[in-house]
Amino acid sequence: MEAGDDSVTVTSSISQLYPVVAAAKLVRMRVLLTSLPIRSHVEPVMVPLATAFREKGHEAVIATAPSGLGPPPSWIPERDGVLKVPPWSGELVVASAANVLDFARTWRPDVILRETSDYGGQIAAEVLGIPHALLDIAPFAPLEIPLLDELVDKVRARFGVGATEPALTAGLTPAFWHPAQHHFHVPIDRDGGGQAEIVASFGAQLTAGSQLRHIVVEALGQVGARSVIAIGHGGWTGPRPSNVRLEPKIPQQRLLGTAKVFVTHAGSSGVREALTAGVPMVAVPLFADQPRNAERIQDLIAGVRVDVKGLTATALAERIQHVLNTSTYHVVAENLAAQIADLEDFTNIPDHLVSAV
Incomplete structure (x- = not known):
């Protein structure tokens, strides 16, 4: 240069x-x-x-x-x-x-x-x-x-x-x-246009044999709230609930601006964005620092951790619904976001x- x-x-x-x-x-x-x-x-x-x-x-x-x-x-x-x-x-x-x-x-x-x-x-x-x-x-x-x-x-x-x-x-x-x-x-744009109550993303680190995104989509269908999930590029052979929008890639920061729950693998960038947006999380950690991030989320009462091993759509739907309907998580998440905004x-x-x- x-x-x-x-x-x-x-x-x-x-x-x-x-x-x-x-x-x-x-x-x-x-x-x-x-x-x-x-x-x-x-x-x-x-x-x-x-x-x-x-x-x-x-x-x-x-x-x-x-x-x-x-x-x-x-x-x-x-x-x-x-x-x-x-x-x-x-x-x-x-x-x-x-x-x-x-x-x-x-x-x-x-x-x-x-x-x-x-x-x-x-x-x-x-x-x-x-x-x-x-x-x-x-x-x-x-x-x-x-x-x-x-x-x-x-x-x-x-x-x-x-x-x-x-x-x-x-x-x-x-x-x-x-x-x-x-x-x-x-800072993130907190004007997401109200496009989804639930945002879900698991990055790009899933192997071809994993059905985790299929499980998440089915769970979102059971919850019934307006949802969007990043499923990556390639053919999709999984469920297609009417309340769930499937996208290869999503504008995560903008969508989190008005979301009510973030379903995530608890990668540091996604966690930081959700904390900044004041959105409680359902964290399903996969590797590296994600389990520690998920534990911290749960300790702060900013969401819940869910174990990925043996995960079923019904079990995940129950945890998403719990966070969606429990005001404590939303109050805590907004309070944490206010602290972040002061930085x-x-x-x-x-x-x-x-x-x-």
């Missing part, structure tokens, strides 16, 4: 750049944002944050890796339960750090800002001897790997560097969810990072 270029870019290698239009201003700092190659990690926050850096006069590039993460094809969540596969390995961190270093040695950033799960960005900053910062998009994720610090230190040893503390830790949820040095909120807008993170470094 040339100095003065007016776009934010996402790169999986030096030769692959994806432009995201933003306003050009006087460049003051070069910021390299790093993320695992997972859509829900990159699109909801990293891209708009990179745009915010550009709008404040900085250069910003998002570095990730070619897509390839995903569950094993033999895993059927409703049969096997929560997937116990860690999202990190030493080789993944090494590959991530090497990829970032390959680009950073040419582009020469002033600071690297990584998301929670991408340790490669931090190690690359330590190798380059530049500051790094943390955008904590999934605060419970590091708890999923015992001795994670030991694993990352072994990777550091391969690069011949030691650990350094982040110049800034920016959390996207309030202290009631998880502590951080600074707390910010990501500083995440587009101010660039100013905090400038001060920190």
